[in-house]
Amino acid sequence: MGLKTVKTIADIARLTGVSKSTVSRALNDSPLISEETKERIRAVAKEHNFQINVSASRLSLQQSRTIAFAVHAQKNCGGFSLNDLFLLELLGAISSTLSTLHYDLLVANINPHDPAWPHEYLDTGRVDGFILLTSTRKKFHIGTLVKMKAPFIVWGTPLPNYSYCSVNSDNFNGGRLATEHLLQKGRRRIAFMGGPADEGETEQRYAGYVAALKEAGQEVAPTLVRYGDWTSDSGMERMQQLLEASPDLDAVFANSDLMAAGAMNVLHARGRRVPQDVAVVGYDDLSIARVNSPPLTTISQNLPLVGKLLAQNLIQYVETGVVTNVTIPAHLIVRESA
Amino acid sequence: MGLKTVKTIADIARLTGVSKSTVSRALNDSPLISEETKERIRAVAKEHNFQINVSASRLSLQQSRTIAFAVHAQKNCGGFSLNDLFLLELLGAISSTLSTLHYDLLVANINPHDPAWPHEYLDTGRVDGFILLTSTRKKFHIGTLVKMKAPFIVWGTPLPNYSYCSVNSDNFNGGRLATEHLLQKGRRRIAFMGGPADEGETEQRYAGYVAALKEAGQEVAPTLVRYGDWTSDSGMERMQQLLEASPDLDAVFANSDLMAAGAMNVLHARGRRVPQDVAVVGYDDLSIARVNSPPLTTISQNLPLVGKLLAQNLIQYVETGVVTNVTIPAHLIVRESA
DNA sequence: CTGAAAGCGCTTACAG
């Protein structure tokens, strides 16, 4: 805001009696510069609260050192809502990891139906890569990013026949753990309330559910299976359908904590006690799980770690081209709902 | 990523047979250029999927066209949680408004105890201004921003003796509406569960609470008043204290939906029915209010409008220096909890 | 209406 007189490395150079080159190198800690010179320059820079201009630096370096967090609000909402809590809980770890690595975080609230959205971020040099975290249309977005050879990383099971960075969790095991826990609690009519049927996460959790049932000598009943879209609203709807199709169900394995919360609302309204009449297990271990009443038994995926890996591995890819696909473990967190 | 051969305005100039100046002006829709020339240049640019390099543009223009969303996660958490839902719900409107105005949104996850944080955003030319939305230490941050003459806008009651942009809601009326509603429902022992006692929002809502009680000929009982920090945890704690201090209370006016949700957890656990035994009114009308069971009666502040105004008025200030302080109305949303 | 040229503030290959 025009207050400072020392605004460029040229000013620092003048004050220190060296060249701009030397100032630039000193502030970037180049090994070419002697320690004494560096010290002198740093002292002057600090004294005047000097900060390097990033637009100039980025132009010269030909990189933005900025990552876009590509998201879009859940359908039917003007903006973000409780249904995007997953995204929020990841945000802290992503932003702090990026800032440790000296990258900025841009929020790209994309139009889910426009396949050209990456252009205005990438071709403008605004960002160096994308963290893709959309709850729906994931395959579509991955397709467009792959096609334009954009650097990106995704939360979720990698699609076959494509090569790109991803972080995902052991969904098969998560599904199995949830189901085994319910079986151990003596439940025999365990409903599966999945995410979208065509997403890898859902498929794998379903496979884990089936495996656990089979091991226990139980059959899989189609009337006990329904798919939603991760939201609490879909949890309510599916719960109603499940209760109609299978009034005798005694447990629900919901594929998200939000769906579990929605399901529990319906159960309460219908006079079914949780966990006495119907036990409920969620997925994600979002902060809402603790606050829920009763507190939700759920599958935890260590979101701080997920956020850190998303940031770290994307930057590694941007800087070195190394493609990383990591799978993190899933844990059962037992609370009161099951 | 090195795929494109047409990357600069010089390339477009070559292809079109005009100068770089003309290309630059045409793409920026300068009135100096004839429509035909513009058309020709735009066609070539579109054909080659050309996008202007923003680092160069920003350096030349001496502005970043980027706004920082300055936030910090709630204490005691590694990252963001349900307690930051307010922030999330504002994010959609802020980011879409900014993008309409051709500004980018940067997430600045600041260290709440470091008063120097704005420097690395402002003095580096990273951003042109800040949207300040921290649930705590607001006064502290405002002080540092004012001192360094940083352009910013705040959600909340403006502090006296300072001049800066703000968006806030009619908290007095909100407090009054909530309390009047409870009085109308026949409640006589209405507890006030405030946000931090030293924040303007809390003070004004308390004043509205007192005004409504006085009008109804009721006294204000100190044992019915407690202050928290907006979080669901503090809602649980305060509810316990209130029940101990005033076992006969029949209503609670919580200053946030999160506190209301926490309070309801405690009420459920103690066997008090909502709303039959204790009526509960929240504040904010976050998406959790609808999902709560029973759905929460609350005070709505039209968050999409808040987000839009925060973005719009900050940019107006950045571009013209006009200081805006707006107050938006508060509405009562009646659901089932009161 | 269009163009040549300077300038925005950095970085770095090249020369010493």
Add this chain to the structure above:
DNA sequence: CTGAAAGCGCTTACAG
């Protein structure tokens, strides 16, 4: 270890 100079890709005052 240090400096002069070119270059990153735009914008725009100035000249025509």
